[in-house]
Amino acid sequence: MSGDRILTLRVAAAQALTPEIRCLELVHPLGLPLPAYEPGAHIQIHLPGGFSRPYSLALAPEPMGVGVRRYVVGVKREPASRGGSASVHERVAQGDLLAVSAPRNTFTIAESAQHHLLLAGGIGLTPLLCMAQHLHARGLPFTLCVFARGPRQLAFEPQLKALGDKVRLHLDEPQSPHKIAMGPLLSDRAAGTHLYLCGPAGFMAAAQQAAAQWPEEAVHLEYFAPPASDADDGLDEPFTLRLARRAIDVSVAADQTAVEALKNWGIDVPTSCEQGICGTCVVRLAHGEAEHRDYCLTRADRRHKVALCCSRAKGGVLEIDL
Ligand code: FES
Missing domain, CATH: 2.40.30.10 (Translation factors)
Structure with missing residues (x-):
């Protein structure tokens, strides 16, 4: 790092x-x-x-x-x-x-939303509890749905209780009265509602599938780790990274990341997760089309930003604001 x-x-x-x-x-x-x-x-x-x-x-x-x-x-x-x-x-x-x-944030609350629907799987509760407390304190409309295996696996119970009926609980145990059906919950989107998801890979996949018809800009995701299905296939192409402010072309080999290639030139890009999750290595994209491989940028972000720890160029050259 x-x-x-x-x-x-x-x-x-x-x-x-x-x-x-x-x-x-x-x-x-x-x-x-x-x-x-x-x-x-x-x-x-x-x-x-x-x-x-x-x-x-x-x-x-x-x-x-x-x-x-x-x-x-x-x-x-x-x-x-x-x-x-x-x-x-x-x-x-x-x-x-x-x-x-120091704190960084790539999972922000959409200020323009009319309602915030927060879905937490397991320990994915942490950023969403923080958001829920913030919204609650400001009297803004939200629902926090917490999915856990059972009551013994439920963390931050006092804080959840303090949020009252804004919290809905789903426990996997067969006899539990606490159930939420993901499909019906996400089948109809009230206008102005934004969805926030954080949890393990299976939970994220199920929720995204259930919310497939939601506009992308209304769905906000925080991953713990890259989805397993996105394993590296080892078939990357070399490309050129053009540094707009320095007027330098840096060659990125097939088996290198842009961050590694820049390091060879003595240019240190801040990194943290090195998996496209945290957003630490994101820079402004000046020209060219990126093959985005991150899990932290929205579609709107991707028009003018790129995560250098994982993403590559489509078409051989990527010009960045560095
Ligand atoms: S270092 Fe975390 S997204 Fe690149």
Whole structure:
């Protein structure tokens, strides 16, 4: 990772919310305000063991002076994890100091929406709870639908209760009275409604399929990881990256990303996830057609932006504002 402002923060609290989800509360060691953030934002946490992972900020910002009082994240332990989530669960304790990037946001609330429909699968609740609290505090219309395997897997229960009847719950357990049928929920879109999705790959695929008739600009997605079906087929073509401000042509080999090729020229592009999810490496597109491979830009964004960690050129040359 490079380029983001790095903060050293103290773990003010670390507690299990469910058997699988651990919550970290991060504050400035001297009690100073932290950089402000908008709902939907994430931070990158550098963890014991050399791992660095992005985590969504789970609660609406609590203003303090020119910034905010704390960052709160919820981290699900992935059964197969030998990396980031295991490190959060096993190696981080209250009082520890962690290096954390300042918040970034690629999952923003559409200010023009007349209603916000937030669908959270599992730990995908975190950015959507933050949005829901923000909307609730402003008296703006929203519905938060939370999909969980069962009550024991449900995190941030007190915060969900505080949102009252704006929250609808779906529990997978067969006898549960809490059910939401995704198809009927998304079959009719009331004019002005925007949809926000965050959850595991299967959940995202099911919700997107159910919302296939929604206008793309009204659907906002936050992925944890690239969809499995998008595995690299290894058939990339080389291309030329033209840097408009420097008047330089940089060759990107078939087995290189644009970020790697630029690094060879001594040009560091900030990166974080390197998977097209976080938006850290996005730059302005000046000319040419990109083969977009990210999961963070909207169709409108893609007309004038490109994620350099993963995207490539269609037609051999891509000119960027760098
Ligand atoms: S580094 Fe995350 S989108 Fe490129």
